[in-house]
Amino acid sequence: MATAAVQAHPASMDARGWDEASYRRGILRARDLSSRTLFRAVFFDHTDDTDPDVLVAAASSDGSLASFSLSSCISAASASSQLEAAVALVDPVCIVQAHSGPAYDARFYPDPQQPLLFSCGDDGRIRGWRWHEMQSCLVPLSLQGDHLEPALDLVNPQHEGPWGARSPIPENNAIAVNKQDGSIFAAAGDACAYCWDVETGKCKLTFKGHTDYLHSIAVRESNRQVVTGSEDGTARIWDCRSGKCTQVINTVNNKAFESSWVSCVAIDPSETWLACGTSSGISVWSLLSNECIFNLDCHAPVQDLLFDKNQILAVGAEPVLSRFTINGTVLSQIKCAPQSAFSVSIHSSGMTAVAGHGGLVDVISELGSHLCTFGSRGLDT
Numbered sequence: 001m002a003t004a005a006v007q008a009h010p011a012s013m014d015a016r017g018w019d020e021a022s023y024r025r026g027i028l029r030a031r032d033l034s035s036r037t038l039f040r041a042v043f044f045d046h047t048d049d050t051d052p053d054v055l056v057a058a059a060s061s062d063g064s065l066a067s068f069s070l071s072s073c074i075s076a077a078s079a080s081s082q083l084e085a086a087v088a089l090v091d092p093v094c095i096v097q098a099h100s101g102p103a104y105d106a107r108f109y110p111d112p113q114q115p116l117l118f119s120c121g122d123d124g125r126i127r128g129w130r131w132h133e134m135q136s137c138l139v140p141l142s143l144q145g146d147h148l149e150p151a152l153d154l155v156n157p158q159h160e161g162p163w164g165a166r167s168p169i170p171e172n173n174a175i176a177v178n179k180q181d182g183s184i185f186a187a188a189g190d191a192c193a194y195c196w197d198v199e200t201g202k203c204k205l206t207f208k209g210h211t212d213y214l215h216s217i218a219v220r221e222s223n224r225q226v227v228t229g230s231e232d233g234t235a236r237i238w239d240c241r242s243g244k245c246t247q248v249i250n251t252v253n254n255k256a257f258e259s260s261w262v263s264c265v266a267i268d269p270s271e272t273w274l275a276c277g278t279s280s281g282i283s284v285w286s287l288l289s290n291e292c293i294f295n296l297d298c299h300a301p302v303q304d305l306l307f308d309k310n311q312i313l314a315v316g317a318e319p320v321l322s323r324f325t326i327n328g329t330v331l332s333q334i335k336c337a338p339q340s341a342f343s344v345s346i347h348s349s350g351m352t353a354v355a356g357h358g359g360l361v362d363v364i365s366e367l368g369s370h371l372c373t374f375g376s377r378g379l380d381t
Contacts, residue, residue, distance in 0.1 A: 037061040040106045041355035043347040057117055058376055059103035065119045066092035067134045077372035089375045094137035097145045099123045105174045124169035126186055128152035154196050156188055174216045185226050187214035193228050205243040216264045222271050229262030235276050251276045251283045268307035275312055277302030294328035303342050315341035321354050337362045337373040
């Protein structure tokens with residue numbers, strides 16, 4: 001019987017063509033894909049853009065920065081659902097090795113002539129990439145990675161210690177842009193925030209005052225202020241003219257959560273409200289009266305949030321996209337693909353993108369239905 005089986009299926013029993021190295025590479029690639037984290041997925045949402053396709057940019061834990069066509073992602077997700085695949089793995093339009101360590105944030109600088117995509121990461125650099133080059137890349141995907149040069153390359157300053165010793169370059173955990181002022185702000189790992197001039201590439205201001213590294217930063221353009229959130233458990237408001245701290249916000253009133261950190265901050269379009277996500281929940285503050293509107297304890301750390309008109313969208317260390325009123329009432333909770341979500345972004349059409357662990361992006365319609373879930377291919381896959 002055994003002999004008959006071998007004769008019937010000789011190829012299945014022949015190990016002479018076995019490629020051990022290829023097998024090992026496949027296992028490592030599958031492991032890398034499952035452990036990859038997208039720390040930021042952001043829509044390119046330019047009102048004057050003539051391209052009807054919506055494009056998404058994503059910053060990854062492998063240091064790559066990629067652009068994706070949403071229509072291609074939806075098509076791939078539809079085909080995968082027909083084949084009963086859990087997640088569609090899609091090829092990016094363009095992918096670059098943006099940083100030598102994890103890339104933690106990406107933001108668009110909306111210049112009508114030459115929009116830039118800024119990225120920052122663990123290597124302490126802020127790099128600006130020409131978005132049109134990432135939109136219409138003609139280089140084959142297998143040859144991409146170092147085919148584009150950044151238009152701007154900024155490096156955080158090192159601090160001088162005893163006997164002239166210099167500190168390591170502090171990482172950048174988040175960035176924010178102010179097109180009106182021509183500036184980009186960075187929340188760094190040395191407990192400082194930095195303001196850079198986009199035209200000259202020089203550091204204009206350093207904001208010192210936090211006692212631990214910074215997780216997040218947001219711009220309040222009308223008052224020429226920035227808001228930072230830190231591991232020290234506070235948010236601080238800074239004057240962009242003097243570089244001085246004008247207010248310290250202790251985001252947690254509950255003694256049980258006094259050691260919590262501020263992981264994310266967001267300012268509403270009217271620049272009247274400030275939302276702070278912490279390791280224990282969400283607090284919202286009036287920037288006019290400097291009063292706390294509500295403090296909400298959540299089941300898991302909040303890792304990113306934003307304002308959608310007069311409502312708040314939040315994601316964190318559980319696979320849920322939550323929507324709140326300005327007074328803290330929960331309006332909806334939608335289950336998401338990333339088991340831990342680090343980024344939520346919204347398009348002017350009402351679409352929402354949630355990105356996080358597993359290299360996954362979940363795109364949700366304005367009505368709350370899932371348009372697609374896709375996985376990001378890396379530089380080595």
